[in-house]
Amino acid sequence: MPGIAVSTETRPRDWLEKAELHGSVSEPVLDTMNFLNEITHRYPDAISFAPGRPCDASFDPEQVIGHVRRYLDHLAERGGSPDDVRTALYQYGPTAGLIRDIIADSLRVDENMDVPAESILVTVGAQEAMLLVLRALVADPDDVLLVSSPCYVGITGAARLLDVRVRPVEEREDGFSAADLEAAVREELAGGRRPRVFYVVPDHSNPSGATMGARAREDLLRLAERYDFLILEDSPYRLVSPGTPLPTLKSLDRTRRVVHVGSYSKTLFPGARVGFVVADQRVRDADGGERLLAAELTKIKSMVTVNTSPLGQAAVAGALLGAQGRLSQLNAGAAARYGGSMREMLRQLDARLPEARRTALGVSWNEPSGGFFLTLRVPFTVDNEQLASCAQDFGVLWTPMTHFHPGGGGDHAIRLSTSSLTPAEIHEGTARLVRFVEARCAAL
Known part of the structure; x- marks a missing residue:
């Protein structure tokens, strides 16, 4: 009615409290893809070992x-x-x-x-x-x-x-x-x-x-x-x-x-x-x-x-x-291409971090015979903050393995994807990645 004040305490809210939503919306695992997409857009010129997607060049x-x-x-x-x-x-x-x-x-x-x-x-x-x-x-x-x-x-x-x-x-x-x-x-x-x-x-x-x-x-x-x-x-x-x-x-x-x-x-x-x-x-x-x-x-x-x-x-x-x-x-050509990308990645890592050097640093990796991914293990802690720093200072992206450990863990591991990169991008990207690893190891 005119002249009657409406209490702000009883006025309907025009927002939702996140605490009232299902707990999954606050779960870190549901933010993983959004975070990776956001940081990729933030550093568009960085070479990215993050996305596990097929190579666009194979599509007609x-x-x-x-x-x-x-x-x-x-x-x-x-x-x-x-x-x-x-x-x-x-x-x-x-x-x-x-x-x-x-x-x-x-x-x-x-x-x-x-x-x-x-x-x-x-x-x-x-x-x-x-x-x-x-x-x-x-x-x-x-x-x-x-x-x-x-x-x-x-x-x-x-x-x-x-x-x-x-x-x-x-x-x-x-x-x-x-x-x-x-x-x-x-x-x-x-x-x-x-x-x-x-x-x-x-x-x-x-x-x-x-x-x-x-x-x-x-x-x-x-x-x-x-x-x-x-x-x-x-x-x-x-x-x-x-x-x-x-x-x-x-x-x-x-x-x-x-x-x-x-x-x-x-x-x-x-x-x-x-x-x-x-x-x-x-x-x-x-x-x-x-x-x-x-x-x-x-x-x-x-x-x-x-x-x-x-x-x-x-x-x-x-x-x-x-x-x-x-x-x-049907996928024989794609399989050969992806296999070649993985082998090139492994060659580049081995060339830039020979066995004696990587042993001294405490760095290692597995050697998959196929697929899109491999794991790089490092002596320093890996997290989203380190990823952002690497993107900004070294121009290369990857994925912290912590995103993939539901019980916690993966603090010293990086997921690297080779599927969507050219040999030239793998060559340059690995050089940048190794410079990042060397710098972080030196800071320990």
Whole structure:
């Protein structure tokens, strides 16, 4: 009413208190990508070993049109009417995906992974697949997600969004240890918790670059069966790496212990935003009826993204059809290029920090045979402040490994990505990086 003052204490707020939001928005892991993007924009002239993305030079915009055209022709050849083809491309499409049979054929010929099409769910990249799997499998506050640490921030970020308990299992310098995982599993069980899922990137992992050996793969599968947990396998780098890869965990899986996550972001192109999950585990209801886990994941997806872009699926399907499903052959040139970049990086490090010099400094690195990443270990503390200083004073960017250790750690390690750089950029970038390392070591 006119003349009546409104108390400022009862006036509606025009802001939100961050403390009232879900705790995940304050979680450091969710700030990782924003921080790296921000510092990249802040120093645009710096040579960046930070982004783990494919090389832009390998993309031809005209190919996308050809991929889509090939898929549309494929639909017509299989009896689809013009109306069917139009609907497939323009409408929402089935939640489980339009191209599951084509993905299944590709997995069969390229990965020796013989799974039915109905066990596949097409997702918006691998990231959505991880979120869906965690939401379905982790049903109790005492269920635990185990992760090989350091690990990809996408899985720990998804876990935080869903309030899933995470137990890191530290990766050794020579990679995964079944004994370490078993000790962690037993400790969780002793504490009254249930180890539910173990997440791992077996091939040229992000961030460390480590690859799980053949014996370790068999040990892991036996361990999962013995202690009744599932393995979430994420392996986006194996088909863009030189040489013959070791078998996927899923292709070795005889007891349906492995849920396999796949992505076409590295093997085709990230802009398609198409991934998939192979979930052939049987789910039995109270009445004894059975469905595949993929069908249960589809229910969740219908409430998250509804479906995966039909246009993106069409481009992926056309590429797979054109290669007769053999992504390994389609990516032979890219794998050679990425392998060459990794070898050049290792040559430059060795030339600029010979063995005697790096031993004296306390510097070392691993030597991945493929993938996008390697780990540089240094005697000084590595953090975001050091990264900013390196960008400003030495003109080179990288990623502190602390971002990838959910239980803390990685204070003396740097992730280096070689995938998007030219040989000349690797040459100059390594020179700048070594000058930074030398300067920090001298200041100790």
